[in-house]
Amino acid sequence: MINVVDLKKEYKTGKEVVPILKGVDLTIEEGEFVCIIGPSGSGKTTLLHLLGGLDTPTTGTISLDGSELTSKTEKQRTIIRRREIGFVFQNYQLLPTLTVYENIIFPLHADGKKASPKDVQMLLEAVDLVGYEKRFPHELSGGQQQRVAIARALIHKPNLLLADEPTGNLDRQRSSDILDLLAKFHYERKQTIVMVTHDMFAAGYADRIILFKDGVIEAEVKREDDDYAKFLARFMA
Amino acid sequence: MLSSLLVSWRNVTRHKKRFFFTLMAVVLGVAVMTSMLIAKYTFSNLMDEQERLYAGEADFWVQSNAGFFPENELMWLEESEEMEEGVGLLFQKGFLEMETEFPQQASVRFTGVTDFQTNLIDLPVKDGDVTKEGLIITENAAKLLEKKVGDLLSFQHMGKLEITAIVHEGAMLTSPKTMDAAMIRDVQVMVPMEILQEWTGMENQISNFRFKLQPDSNKDKLFESYQSELSGSDLFVQPIVVDSKQNNDVEGIYYVFDLIAILAIFISAFIAFNMIHTSIVERKKEIAIMKSLGYTSGNVIRLVSKEIGFLAFMGTIFGLSIGVWLGILIQDILIGAISSQKVVYDVVIIKPLIISAIIGFLFPFLAAIFPLRRAGKTPILAGMFEKNTATSRTRLNIVRIIAGMVCTGIGLIDNIWAFLFLFIGLVLLFPLWMRLMQIIISPILTALFGFSGKQAVHSLKQSERRNASTAAMLAIGVSLALFMSAALQSLPDGKEEEIRATFGGDIQVEKETPWTDSDLAAVKNIEGVSAISPFTEVPHITWHTKSGDLREFSIMSFTASERAEAFEVIEEVEENVEYPSIYVGERALIEWGGDVGDILTLNTPAGEQQFYVKGSVQTSHYSNYVAFMDENSIKDELNWPHDYHVMIDVVDENAIYNVLLTLWNSMGETITSAIPITVTIEQSTSALTGMDDLMQGLLLLIIAISAIGISNTLFMNTMERVKEIGTMRAIGFTKRQVQFMIMAEGLFIGIAGVVVGVLYGILVIYLNSISVSAQGLLSFIIPWVSLLIAVAGGIIFTILASWLPSNSASRISIKEAINYE
Amino acid sequence: MSVKHSLLALLYEKPRHGYELKTGFEELVQGMWPLNAGQVYTTLDRLERDLLVESPGHDKKDRKLYTITQAGKEELWAWLEKPVGRSLFKDEFYFKFLCASHVTYENRQSMIRNQKETMLKDILHLTHLRKQMVLSDNKTMKMLIEGALLHLEADIKWLDMIAD
Structure with missing residues (x-):
């Protein structure tokens, strides 16, 4: 589903060129739940932004379902994003002047489509926000806001859900709720999920964990591998 | 959804x-x-x-260069089949029976009309019936003479007539409003043609004949045929043209x-x-x-x-x-x-x-x-x-300052559009002015508001560009306000100077009949008259603009040796032997669309003729919507053998009064108008003075709009600094100190705007006073009253504009502000 | 630990025989606590002796059935109601840490590291289990895991603290 080849990204700060990604190769299969962990500044968030077409790489390619994302124009990437990709961010990033309902249907609206009330109702039930449709984001708790964000990321039935530290701003209990929700969508809808986190508790939900360090993939491990836990524990410790 | x-x-x-x-x-x-x-x-x-x-619905009119002509000379025209309707008019002078020591106050101009039912004369009725044959007077005359419909009005040596209608003032009939105004203007009345002809002994004579053709007739072709029919005679035909430019210079x-x-x-x-x-x-x-x-x-x-x-x-x-x-x-x-x-x-x-x-x-x-x-x-x-x-503190943008300097440089060039650049330069340079103003204003604000004032100066740097532009708007408003009132104050002086330079004498007298040698000798002998010079003025010359519209003006004569007394030449080219030369007033030239050196085709009493535009000129006559021709050629070229105008020079301006009185007493029946230079000056400057208050009001309005800009800017500044203000409050600023701080910010913007505005205003006034293209109409004066109003208005509006934002800033809740994201 | 009380709880639900109790217990703990048949029967014998359970007889396959007695119910209530205190030295690692300081154990750092590694393993294991509980909608178990994860989180923080 996703194929990343020799991806590099550099940022210029003044005269200095700072490499963030130093050549990443990665393949993600349909229906996988992949977690990218690593220390802050390792480039994991940058990779996620590149996967979502929010940014363009310096060199290298990203293919999404066989079509190359990196050669597309800004507008084409936007259209791919609003049809194929759902985004969940650490800071929820809800639109303050829109109600819960309006926030959720925003990606469809951006694509000029109408939301089916049944779909919205189902999502509201799934994220347990029935009755909150007319509230504004500032009237909700952090966990509720993030649940709205998840509903918003899934309203257009994206092939790929990208989550950037979705539990970063939440306490343990609320972050567990959010992870449960992601697990449920992964299990019930075979939703492909790529999640960036530095939270071990979140990482345990994934089928595969990719460890990032200094702009390269340091190691990766699958749940069924024997030394899964040991391997991880070594890096996290 | x-x-x-x-x-x-x-x-x-x-x-x-x-x-x-x-x-x-x-x-x-x-x-x-x-x-x-x-x-x-x-x-x-x-x-x-x-x-x-005034034109009514008529298409053409026939006049004579002799002033009057027998009505029956136009029988061929009146009976032609393309004629739909025609009416003959006769203008005559007379006097009311009234007690006055000044004969000119009783002066009446009669308009005799052959047909009261005609559509060709349009009168705005106030009272009575205008289609009934009788005496029609205007509203002003009715008030002045205390008459109403049905009353009798009697005229010296003529008779009495019953008033049948009273009309509003208009182009056809207008009368003075006061006895003072009656000194220089006639009471205009309309009477049946036969009665006027009988009273004045002008049997069968008319001044002009207006007519309307059948709607489907070919007017251009018929006009040409009339022109050739009348060529060689005293009569001539002209289209009736609606052109108010001769009488009003309203483009300004x-x-x-x-x-x-x-x-x-x-x-x-x-x-x-x-x-x-x-x-x-x-x-x-x-x-x-x-x-x-x-x-x-x-x-x-x-x-x-x-x-x-x-x-x-x-x-x-x-x-x-x-x-x-x-x-x-x-x-x-x-x-x-x-x-x-x-x-x-x-x-x-x-x-x-x-x-x-x-x-x-x-x-x-x-x-x-x-x-x-x-x-x-x-x-x-x-x-x-x-x-x-949040925007970081920026240093002065060098590119902007350089661009501002360049624009200001262009703005100093003497051209009407260059002023635009001066103001663009003002906006661009404003951050620089703000920095300079800071040196002066900071101590004032600190003195007024203490530490709050000091803090305000710091805060202003945070959104420097926005603050500078807001002040710049105020500055533009203030400087234009100053310029306008300086212009309104000095324009009358400039106008007076121009009139004195090009009026050509002291009293301009127009007679109904051509001046005879004995008339001239009589005038010459009036006490106080130092010189007289008859001149030629051919009215109702029509022509087409380059875009095809019909226009109308007069051609006046000038004496080659004394032409500077009639006009000031702006541009002149060499003689052209093929065509007679004319000098055209600049407004007329612009309206026409041609240039000096071009050929201008005119419909004159001599028929259609071509003229060579030898120069463009500036004159006070007819608001510069006029043309001039050498006195030696004007009579022949234009088929205008008689002089109806004379210019009188007096020994000094105090003599004007006596000369006028004598003139009216001795030959009042035939004088159409006698306008002294003093009246002309007063008339053309009083309108400007009257507009002064209106302009002041409008410009205060502009300053008010700029003040709204200050309110808005302060609201935005405080909104962006909620957290900062909250912190200030948390660490000990009182509400009052916050309020003072915001007021001080507003005041800084206001003072900077006003001060820079005043300086630019004075600069613009100065540039205009030395400008060649403004033709010296404006002199360098500083309008102190307006300056005071602009400064006071600017500061007061600023304080009002700052009050609301400062009040709402002082109410920022500390707790919310600190948690503000 | 209270295998005894869990058997009482299972019997409170319905009468069961020994093997049923074994499988019921394993189901309760999601197979994470293997229990051998001997332990079940020894416990049942003790319960019967203390008159907390009694046997109404054998089922058709000739297996001895057990039911809870009134005394057994009272014992269960009392146990459920009694709060559990937390002994400082109940956690074995605490004790190890204490002892290590006495023997000036040189590999103290690696001891801590190994402990952390194990705990991380537990976390991964438990989060995965939690995910399964969520999907199978087992709320009680989910709560238990939640609690264990919170403990582990705190433990790891403590390990990080003592590692310095």
Whole structure:
């Protein structure tokens, strides 16, 4: 589903060129739940932004379902994003002047489509926000806001859900709720999920964990591998 | 469903006060523009209407170079089959029976009319029946003489007639309003032709014959055939032309109206720009989120455009309503100032409304072009994840300062458009002026407000560009206010100088019949007269502009040796032997569309003729809408053998009074008019003086709009600094200190705007006084009263404008402010 | 630990025989606590002796059935109601850490590291289990895991603290 080849990204700060990604190769299969962990500044968030077409790489390619994302124009990437990709961010990033309902249907609206009330109702039930449709984001708790964000990321039935530290701003209990929700969508809808986190508790939900360090993939491990836990524990410790 | 209009509405009204003030600015901008356009169109319509009323529905008229001609000479014309309707008119002088020591006060001009039922004469009836044969007088005359319909009016040596109708003042008939005005103007009345001919012994004689052709006739061809029919005789035919330019130089007023409208819209646009720009900077993050969710740049621009649409739509609707009211008010004041009589006029509303609606709706979008582009280009990642979006303290932008210097340099060039650059330069250079002003204003603010004042000076640097532009708008308002009133003060002096230079003598006398040698000798012998010079003036010369419209002016004679007394040459070329030469007044030349050295075709009493435009000139005669020809050739070339005009020089201006009295007593029956130079000066300057108050008021309005800009800017400044202000409060600033701080910021902007505005105003006045293209009409004077009003108005409006934002800033809750994201 | 009380709880639900109790217990703990048949029967014998359970007889396959007695119910209530205190030295690692300081154990750092590694393993294991509980909608178990994860989180923080 996703194929990343020799991806590099550099940022210029003044005269200095700072490499963030130093050549990443990665393949993600349909229906996988992949977690990218690593220390802050390792480039994991940058990779996620590149996967979502929010940014363009310096060199290298990203293919999404066989079509190359990196050669597309800004507008084409936007259209791919609003049809194929759902985004969940650490800071929820809800639109303050829109109600819960309006926030959720925003990606469809951006694509000029109408939301089916049944779909919205189902999502509201799934994220347990029935009755909150007319509230504004500032009237909700952090966990509720993030649940709205998840509903918003899934309203257009994206092939790929990208989550950037979705539990970063939440306490343990609320972050567990959010992870449960992601697990449920992964299990019930075979939703492909790529999640960036530095939270071990979140990482345990994934089928595969990719460890990032200094702009390269340091190691990766699958749940069924024997030394899964040991391997991880070594890096996290 | 996501109703995007509702969402846009929520977005616009998120900061209610800011939206309200911006809306106010748009409303006022549109209102001022609408009122200016209404005033301009109504005024111009009024001028044309007056001419149209005089022309009636007639197509052509026949006159004689001898002043009168026997009516039966036109039998061939009256009986021709293309003739639909015709009417003969006779103008004669007479005097009312009344007690007065000044004969000219009783002077009456009769218009004898062959047919009272004709459609060719249009009279605005007030009372009575104008189609009934009898005496028709105007409203002013009725009041002055205390007469009403049915009363008898008697005329010296003539007889009595019953008043059958009273009409409003108009082009056909107008009378003086007061006895003072009656000294120089006739009471104009209309009487049946036979009675006038009998009273004056002018049996069968008429002054002119107006007629209308059948609608389907070929007018151009018939005109030519009439011209050839009449060629070689005393008679000549002319089309009837509606052209008010000879009598009124109103382009100057239009120019002022346009200037004020543009200024108002410009300042409103700037305030709208400020709000939209700030709103987009503030919502950078939201826009980035939308883009991350699949909004394209186009989607973002459409969204923000809808918000601007609200502003534009509401602003235009309210602005138009207020503008209509304001326009009618201004129009009333204007007519009162310019016209000495009560005039009935129609307010022209539809066209100004349509223009204002279009501009009013579009300008907020124009003001939003750059912010919109910026919104569209908002980078997703930077917008969403950068913590600090606040503008950092910027150093003076060198490019901007250099561009400002260049524009100012261009602005110093002597050209009417160069002033625009001067003001662009002003806006560009304003951050620099603000820095300089800081040196002066800081101590004042510190003295006034203590530490709050000091803090305000620091805070102002945070959004320096916005503050500078806000002050710049005020400065432009103030400087134009000063310039306008300096212009209004010095224009009359300039006009007087011009009239004195080109009037050509002291009293201009026009007679109904040609001057004879004995007449001239009699005048010459009046005590106080030092010299007389008869001159030729051929009226009603018609011509086509380059765009094909018919126009009309007079050609006057000049003496080659003394031509400087008639006009000042602006441009002149070599003689052309093929055609007779004329000098054309600049306004006429511009209206025509041709250049010096071109050939101008005129319909003259000698038929259609071609002339060589030898030069363009500046003169006080006919507001410069006139042409001049050498006295040696004018009579032959134009088939105008008689002189009806004479210019009298007196020994000194005090003698004018006596000369006039003697003149009226001795030959009053035949004098059409006798206008001394003093009256001409007074007439042409009184209108300007009358407009002074109106202009002061309008410019105060402009300053008020700029003050709204200050309110808005302060609201935005405090909104951005909620956290900072909250922290200040937390660590010990009192509410009052916060309030003082914001007031001090407003005052800084206000003082900077006023001071720089005054300096630029004086600069503009100076540049105009040395300008060659302003033809020395303006002299360098500093209008102290206006300066005081502008300074006081600027400061008072600023204090008012600062009060609300400072009040709301002082109410910022410490707790909320500190948690503010 | 209270295998005894869990058997009482299972019997409170319905009468069961020995093997049923074994499988019931394993189901309760999601197979994470293997229990051998001997332990079940020894416990049952003790319960019967203390008159907390009694046997109404054998089922058709000749397996001895057990039911809870009134005394057994009272014992269960009392146990459920009694709060559980937390002994400082109940956690074995605490004790190890204490002892290590006495023997000036040189590999103290690696001891801590190994402990952390194990705990991380537990976390991964438990989060995965939690995910399964969520999907199978087992709320009680989910809560238990939640509690264990919170403990582990705190433990790891403590390990990080003592590692310095």
